[in-house]
Amino acid sequence: MATREETPKAPPGGLGTAATAHPWSYAAGVLLVAVVYYTAAKLGLRLALVGRNITPFWPPTGIAVVAFLVVGRSVWPGVALAAFMVNLPISTGVLPAAATAAGNTLAPLVAATLLAKVGFRREIDRQRDATAIVFVGALLSMSISASVGTGVLVASGALPADELPGSWAVWWAGDAMGVLVVTPFVLSLVLPWRRPGRPRWKHLEAAVLFALTATVSVVAIGADPHLMFLVIPLLGWAAWRFQQRGAAPAALLVVVVASWAAAKGVGPFRAGTMLENMLILQAFNATVAFCSFFFAAVVTERMHAHQALERAAAGLEARVRQRTSQLSATNLQLRKEIAEREESERRLRQREGQLAEAQQVAHIGSWEWVIPQRRVSWSDEMYRIHGHVPQGFPVTFETAVDQVNTEDATRIRSNAEASLQRADDHDLPNIEYRITRPDGAERVLLGKAKLYVGPNREPLRMVGTVQDVTEGRKAEREHRIAETLQRGLLPDRLPEVPGMALAARYVPAGADMAVGGDWYDVVELPSGHIGLAIGDVAGHGPRAASTMGQLRMALRAYALEEPSPAEVVSRLDRLVSRLLMPEIVTLVYLVLDLDSGTVQFANAGHPPPLVVGLGGQASLLEDGLGSPLGCDDPGLPAQASFRLDPGSTLLLYTDGLVEQRGASIDEGLERLATVAAECGQDLEAFCERLLCSMVEDDTADDVALLVIRPVPLTGRSLLRVPAEPRVLAPLRQTLRRWLRESDADPQIANDVLLACGEVCTNVIQHAYGAKEGPLEISLDLRDGTAEVTIRDQGRWRPSSGIHGGHGLPLIQELMESVELTGGPDGTVVRMRRRVSSGSGS
Amino acid sequence: MSDLAWVEAERQGTICLVRVHGEIDLSNAHEVSSEISVVMGQEARTLVVDLSDITYLDSAGVALLLRLAERLRFRRRQLHLVVPRGSPVRRVLDFTGLPRVIPLESRLEDALAQRDSTQPDDFP
Numbered sequence: 001m002a003t004r005e006e007t008p009k010a011p012p013g014g015l016g017t018a019a020t021a022h023p024w025s026y027a028a029g030v031l032l033v034a035v036v037y038y039t040a041a042k043l044g045l046r047l048a049l050v051g052r053n054i055t056p057f058w059p060p061t062g063i064a065v066v067a068f069l070v071v072g073r074s075v076w077p078g079v080a081l082a083a084f085m086v087n088l089p090i091s092t093g094v095l096p097a098a099a100t101a102a103g104n105t106l107a108p109l110v111a112a113t114l115l116a117k118v119g120f121r122r123e124i125d126r127q128r129d130a131t132a133i134v135f136v137g138a139l140l141s142m143s144i145s146a147s148v149g150t151g152v153l154v155a156s157g158a159l160p161a162d163e164l165p166g167s168w169a170v171w172w173a174g175d176a177m178g179v180l181v182v183t184p185f186v187l188s189l190v191l192p193w194r195r196p197g198r199p200r201w202k203h204l205e206a207a208v209l210f211a212l213t214a215t216v217s218v219v220a221i222g223a224d225p226h227l228m229f230l231v232i233p234l235l236g237w238a239a240w241r242f243q244q245r246g247a248a249p250a251a252l253l254v255v256v257v258a259s260w261a262a263a264k265g266v267g268p269f270r271a272g273t274m275l276e277n278m279l280i281l282q283a284f285n286a287t288v289a290f291c292s293f294f295f296a297a298v299v300t301e302r303m304h305a306h307q308a309l310e311r312a313a314a315g316l317e318a319r320v321r322q323r324t325s326q327l328s329a330t331n332l333q334l335r336k337e338i339a340e341r342e343e344s345e346r347r348l349r350q351r352e353g354q355l356a357e358a359q360q361v362a363h364i365g366s367w368e369w370v371i372p373q374r375r376v377s378w379s380d381e382m383y384r385i386h387g388h389v390p391q392g393f394p395v396t397f398e399t400a401v402d403q404v405n406t407e408d409a410t411r412i413r414s415n416a417e418a419s420l421q422r423a424d425d426h427d428l429p430n431i432e433y434r435i436t437r438p439d440g441a442e443r444v445l446l447g448k449a450k451l452y453v454g455p456n457r458e459p460l461r462m463v464g465t466v467q468d469v470t471e472g473r474k475a476e477r478e479h480r481i482a483e484t485l486q487r488g489l490l491p492d493r494l495p496e497v498p499g500m501a502l503a504a505r506y507v508p509a510g511a512d513m514a515v516g517g518d519w520y521d522v523v524e525l526p527s528g529h530i531g532l533a534i535g536d537v538a539g540h541g542p543r544a545a546s547t548m549g550q551l552r553m554a555l556r557a558y559a560l561e562e563p564s565p566a567e568v569v570s571r572l573d574r575l576v577s578r579l580l581m582p583e584i585v586t587l588v589y590l591v592l593d594l595d596s597g598t599v600q601f602a603n604a605g606h607p608p609p610l611v612v613g614l615g616g617q618a619s620l621l622e623d624g625l626g627s628p629l630g631c632d633d634p635g636l637p638a639q640a641s642f643r644l645d646p647g648s649t650l651l652l653y654t655d656g657l658v659e660q661r662g663a664s665i666d667e668g669l670e671r672l673a674t675v676a677a678e679c680g681q682d683l684e685a686f687c688e689r690l691l692c693s694m695v696e697d698d699t700a701d702d703v704a705l706l707v708i709r710p711v712p713l714t715g716r717s718l719l720r721v722p723a724e725p726r727v728l729a730p731l732r733q734t735l736r737r738w739l740r741e742s743d744a745d746p747q748i749a750n751d752v753l754l755a756c757g758e759v760c761t762n763v764i765q766h767a768y769g770a771k772e773g774p775l776e777i778s779l780d781l782r783d784g785t786a787e788v789t790i791r792d793q794g795r796w797r798p799s800s801g802i803h804g805g806h807g808l809p810l811i812q813e814l815m816e817s818v819e820l821t822g823g824p825d826g827t828v829v830r831m832r833r834r835v836s837s838g839s840g841s
Numbered sequence: 842m843s844d845l846a847w848v849e850a851e852r853q854g855t856i857c858l859v860r861v862h863g864e865i866d867l868s869n870a871h872e873v874s875s876e877i878s879v880v881m882g883q884e885a886r887t888l889v890v891d892l893s894d895i896t897y898l899d900s901a902g903v904a905l906l907l908r909l910a911e912r913l914r915f916r917r918r919q920l921h922l923v924v925p926r927g928s929p930v931r932r933v934l935d936f937t938g939l940p941r942v943i944p945l946e947s948r949l950e951d952a953l954a955q956r957d958s959t960q961p962d963d964f965p
Contacts, residue, residue, distance in 0.1 A: 526845055526868075725868035729845050732864070732897060750929045757899040761867045807900055810936055 026074065033067040033078035034085075041086040044178070047263040056281050057259035058174035060086070061108055061145065062182020065137060068112035069122060069183075070190055080105040096156040103148025107175060111141035122187045124244050125300035130293040133183060138176040146172035166275050173282040180289035181255045184248035206246065209238055213250050217257035221267045228258070228268060228284060232291060239295035243303070247292035255285045356380055363468035369397060371420075371459045376400055385445065385468045387437030405442075408433030412447075416462075419449075423457035426450070432469070444470045495524050496720075498734040499594050499646075499713040503683035505691060505705040507656070516702030517544035517583070518654040519552055523559050526726060528733030530594060531559040531568075534652040534706050535587030536606065547581050551629075555589065565589045566639035569602040569626070573637070576630035585629040588652065592644065594710055595733050595740075599650070600641045604629050607658060607669075610651040610676055611644065618673040646710045646741075649679050649686075656703035657694050668694075683707045713738040716780050723764045723775040723792060731760060731777065742781045744835035752786055752833055755814040758807055759790045759829045767794030767827065784836040793826040845869050846895075850880035856953065857885035862894040865902035874905050878912075888913060889952050891923040898930040903937050910943050921945075921952045 040059040047055045064079045083101035091097035114136045121129050150168040153159035159167055213234045220227040231254050238246035262269045262281040269277040356379070359365055365382030369375070376397055380390035386403050393399075397416075401409050412431060419428050428449040436442050449464030494502045504520055517537030525531050533555055537548045554575050558568045569589050576585055588609060590601035601609070601621070605628030608620040624640030644650055651672075658668030675693050679686045687705055695703055717738060721727040735756055739749040756777070763775050776791040812818050815831040846863035859877050881888055890906070892898065910920045922945045924931050934940060946952040 725866070728866045728868050729864060732866075751932070753897065754899055754929075754933060757866060757897070761899060761901055764867060810900065810933070813936055 029071050030075050030078035030081075033063075033071065033075045034082040037063050037067075037079055037082035038085055040182070041082065044174070045086070045090070047259045055174045055259075056170055056177065056262055056278055057181070057255060057285070058171075058178040059182045061104070061142065061175045061178035062180075062186065063178075064105070064108035065111050065115075065179050065183045066186040066190070068108055069115065069120075069187070073109055073112055076105055076109055079108065091152075092156040092158050096152045096158070099152045100149050103145040103152070106148070107141050107145035108179075110144055111137040111179065114141060122190075123300070124184055124187065124293065124297055125304060127294065127297050127301055130297035134180065134290065134293065137183065138179040139172075142172055142175035142179060145175050166278070169282075170278050173278065173285075177255060177259075177282070177285045177289070180293070181248075181252045181285070184244055184293065185252045188245045188248040206242060209234065209241070209246065210249065210253065213238070213253055214257075217254045221257055221261045231288070235288060235292045236295055239292050240299050243296045243300045247296035251288050251292040254288050258284050258288070360384070365466045365468075367395075367400070367464055367466065369462040371461055382466060385443065385466060386435060387439060387441065403435045405434040405436060408435075419451050419462070420459050422451070423453055423459075425452050428462075428464075442470075443468055444473050490519060491521055494522050497522075497524065497530055497594070498717060498719050499711055499737055500530065500592075501683050501709045501711050503687045503705075503707045505687045505703070507691060507695060507703040507705075517548050518656065518702045518704035519548050520652065520704045520706040521552055521555065522706070523556055524730060525559060525563070525591065526729060527563060528595070528730035529563070530592045530708075532590045532592060532650075532652060532706065532708060533559075533587060534606065534654060534704060535585065536654045536704075537581075538584040544583060547583055547585070550579075551576070551585065551587070555587075559589070559591075563591065564639065565591050565600050566602040566624075566637055569604050569629075569637045573604065573629045573631075577632060581630055587629065590650075590652075592650075592708065592710075593733075595737050597644050597646065597710060598641060599644050600639060602626065602637045602639050604637055605631075607653065607655055607665075610653070610672065611642070612649040612651065612676050612679050614645065614647045616677040616679075618676050620669065620673070644708075644710055646712050648709065649676075649683075650708040651676055651679075651690075652706040652708075654702070654704045656701035657690070657705065659701065660694075660696065679707075683709060712741055713779075714741045714781065717778070719777045719779070721775050721777075723768055723773050723794075725764055727775065728757065728760060728764070732757065735777075735779070738779050739786070739835065742786065742835060744786065748833060748835050751814040752788065752831075752835065755811045755818075755831055755833075756788055756790065758811050758814075759831070762796070762807060763790065763792045763794075763827075766796050767792040769794070781835070784834055785832055786835045787830065787832045789828060789830045791826055791828050795824070796822060796827050846873050848873065848876045848880055852885065853953070855884070855886040856889060857881045857887070858889045858891065858949075858953075860891045860894060864897035865895060865905065866897065866899055867901040870901045870905040874909060877909065885918070887919045887921065889921045889923060889949070891949055891952075892930055893923060893925050893928065893949075895928070895930050898933060900933070900937065902930075903933060903939055906939065906943060919944075923947070923949045923952045 037060045040063045044055050044057060044059045047057050060079075060083070067075050067079065080101055083104035084097055087097040087100045087104070088094065091100060115132055118128075118132050118136060120132045120137070124130055124133065146168050149171050150159065150164055153167065154161050154164055213231065216230050216234055220230045235247060235250050235254065238250040258281055261267045262277050265277070268280060272280065359379055359381035363381070363385060365385045366379045367382055368377050370377075374396065376395040376399075378391075378395050378400075383390040383392060401412055404412055408431075412433060415428055415431060419426070428451065431447045432444060433447065434442055434444055446467045446469045447464060448467075449462055451462045452460050454460045490506055491504075494504055502522060504522075506518065506520075508516055517539055518535070519537075520534045521531075523531035523533070533552075535548070535551060535555075537544045537551070551572065554572060555568065558571045562568050562571065569587070572587070584605075586604055586606040588601060588603040588606040590599050590609070592599050601624055603609075603621075603625045605626065608622045608625070610618055610620055612618045621640070621642060623642075624638045626637030653672075655665075658665055658672050660668055672690075672694060675690060676686075678689075680689075687707060690705060691703070713734065717734075719731065719734060721731065732753060735753055736749070739752060744752070760775060760777070767773060767775075771794075773792060773794050778789045778791075780787045780789075808818075808820075811829075811831065815833045817830075817832045819828075819830045821828045821830075846861060846865055846869050849860040849862070851858040851860075857880070859880060861873060861877075865873055877888075877890065888909075890909075895902075906920075906922065913920045920943055922934075922939075922943055924934060924945055924947065926947050934945065939945065944952070
């Protein structure tokens with residue numbers, strides 16, 4: 001639609017522009033215009049009213065205007081030529097013909113120029129275009145050709161001077177009609193048919209309309225002068241329905257018919273004079289032309305206005321739609337943002353709630369100290385930790401520190417001061433301190449804090465958390481105590497005694513897994529003998545455990561001092577009596593001489609030890625039984641002894657092993673003897689089997705178990721002990737056993753014992769100086785020859801011979817061969833002596 | 842005192858007879874030495890140490906006896922040792938040449954008799 005805005009104008013170059021563009025096409029244009037003009041003129045002259053050359057309807061003028069408007073004013077020679085050719089035969093001479101032709105050319109030129117000046121549009125779709133073509137293009141401009149033409153006629157004598165006004169009027173009217181009727185029609189033909197898809201019924205309507213117009217024109221104008229005006233409604237129809245495209249042809253048709261009628265003197269023109277007829281015809285033609293132009297122009301303009309309005313409305317609608325969609329998008333965004341904000345607020349509230357809950361659960365409070373404002377804020381839990389109602393009073397640094405116990409407050413103050421001195425963000429050292437609540441309760445708090453500084457490194461704020469660790473510290477302390485007690489109750493590990501296999505178990509009571517009163521101990525005695533103890537303090541818990549711990553330590557002390565088991569038990573009895581220990585305490589204490597296999601023991605009311613021989617025969621050691629400790633039973637407990645041969649197994653246990661629900665102790669002991677008969681080689685496995693078959697999962701009592709078996713020392717053995725004087729006697733015990741079990745000659749065994757003693761003594765005295773270090777003795781017997789290798793990881797000092805210079809010679813005297821290898825990693829002494837005649841084992 | 846070695850003392854006039862039982866090694870030599878000094882007292886002129894019941898004695902024990910003899914000589918006292926033939930201790934003492942420094946008898950009677958003969962020298 002916008003393309004309709006283009007305004008046809010004359011080429012800017014004026015008259016000669018088209019010629020300079022394309023000479024051939026210009027010439028063709030000029031020729032075409034001349035031919036068309038000439039043809040139209042010949043047709044128009046048919047309707048001549050005055051003489052041969054004045055016609056009431058002169059189509060060539062309209063053709064010329066169209067040619068100048070559409071092709072360009074430069075084609076004027078075509079018009080001039082054709083006009084001359086037309087006028088020549090009907091004029092009195094060449095000159096009048098040329099003058100008339102000039103007038104005929106000048107008039108449309110002026111019309112086209114003026115129309116271009118006033119902005120005429122070829123579509124004639126506005127009222128101003130209609131007005132322009134009527135008044136400027138037709139009435140005004142055509143006065144030129146009329147004046148020139150009639151003037152020439154009068155001057156050439158072809159026309160009497162008194163007929164001039166009438167002739168001028170006819171000429172003028174004819175030219176004007178040519179412009180009014182032909183120009184719109186031709187313009188409507190050359191209008192671009194831009195609106196495609198015109199419905200078929202529209203074409204049909206057009207055809208009907210023209211047929212009707214033609215018929216009505218012919219009939220009405222030809223038949224009755226008073227019916228001439230019947231064509232007006234048809235013109236209206238054409239203009240209304242087809243605008244200029246319909247109105248122009250219809251008007252042309254009507255005008256041609258009317259002019260023809262006037263020329264032929266039929267219909268309304270029958271009776272009138274030429275002038276009267278001319279007046280009627282021109283009036284009629286003018287009416288037709290004006291009506292169709294204006295009507296078409298108005299309709300077109302209305303349509304344009306309507307379209308523009310529609311466009312504007314559509315644009316407006318689009319804009320409204322766009323704006324609406326923008327608004328709704330904005331609205332949606334806004335609503336989303338509001339929802340998001342609400343959600344984040346809800347989350348924040350939830351988090352704050354959760355934080356408060358978490359603080360409450362974890363007993364962690366938080367605080368913030370805004371330093372410039374000297375403002376301190378506490379979380380609710382902070383108040384609770386300090387024993388106050390949440391947010392019950394305003395807090396300052398001083399009131400906060402006032403709650404802290406004096407000695408800790410000093411630390412907190414100095415920590416804070418030190419922190420404020422530092423001009424950077426940092427964590428303060430964690431601090432554990434005590435406060436006293438208003439109700440007097442003391443709490444232990446763990447404080448953590450961080451300082452933040454501002455852009456100029458000035459302290460801004462300090463934030464921190466405080467955790468109530470009172471319960472944790474209490475639990476830790478109790479746990480530590482229990483752990484210590486447990487350690488006190490049972491040996492960390494059993495000593496490694498050469499020639500003796502050991503295994504032990506402790507099973508807490510199933511119900512509470514609490515520390516019980518059962519215990520066992522293995523002590524290496526200074527004599528080289530082994531002290532074995534198992535005991536039971538009635539009851540459970542820390543109290544029983546602590547009693548047991550004391551007894552165990554006391555037994556160790558007495559055992560180191562006193563070789564006799566009965567004496568040790570007697571002293572323990574006195575101790576229990578004196579300490580007024582309320583619990584019933586039973587124990588059995590044995591001293592095992594591995595060298596001889598002799599076991600001496602005393603039993604204070606404890607279940608009897610069990611011995612399982614090599615053949616699997618189990619026997620209870622029911623001798624040496626006395627009362628439980630602390631029973632004020634006068635006199636020494638009985639002491640008994642038995643022989644524990646290598647390979648036999650000694651089982652010490654507490655009553656939890658043999659006391660089952662619904663069974664007597666005797667039944668339990670019998671069952672134990674049966675199970676223990678199959679003790680097997682592996683003592684650890686034996687312990688497991690005993691516990692599995694004897695102890696129920698939820699045993700009410702705890703169980704302690706200690707299993708000992710002397711094993712042969714013959715063949716290879718490795719002893720590793722600390723290089724200390726106290727190990728010498730036990731080492732001799734082991735060595736004696738080894739030599740005896742190696743069938744060594746007693747005299748020779750003595751020599752080997754002495755030689756080993758000399759070397760070990762030297763290692764203990766000299767290898768490590770004041771430090772501690774290991775002493776390693778490996779024994780090997782091959783084909784009756786004993787090889788003893790003694791190693792240390794130290795250095796024998798140069799001055800250290802072997803005792804006053806006779807150590808090494810003594811050893812060499814005692815042994816058959818002695819090799820001494822010293823190095824930075826230690827010293828090795830390897831000695832050999834044939835000890836028996838046999839092959840050994 | 843530990844059960845590794847123990848000491849019995851008996852006074853016969855100016856003679857102090859000390860019987861040592863058990864074993865003597867580095868771990869108890871000092872202890873045994875002190876014990877002997879305690880039981881001997883100030884009055885005895887002669888000390889007879891009976892090692893018949895000693896089952897083990899090594900160079901630490903020899904050193905103990907040498908130091909003891911030295912101390913007694915400084916106080917003008919005499920030390921006599923009794924070590925039976927066939928004693929496991931005898932071999933160490935013989936090898937270290939101790940009998941050349943300290944009078945050593947196989948039997949207690951000989952040691953006591955020996956002491957009688959030497960007494961006039963001490964108290965002229």
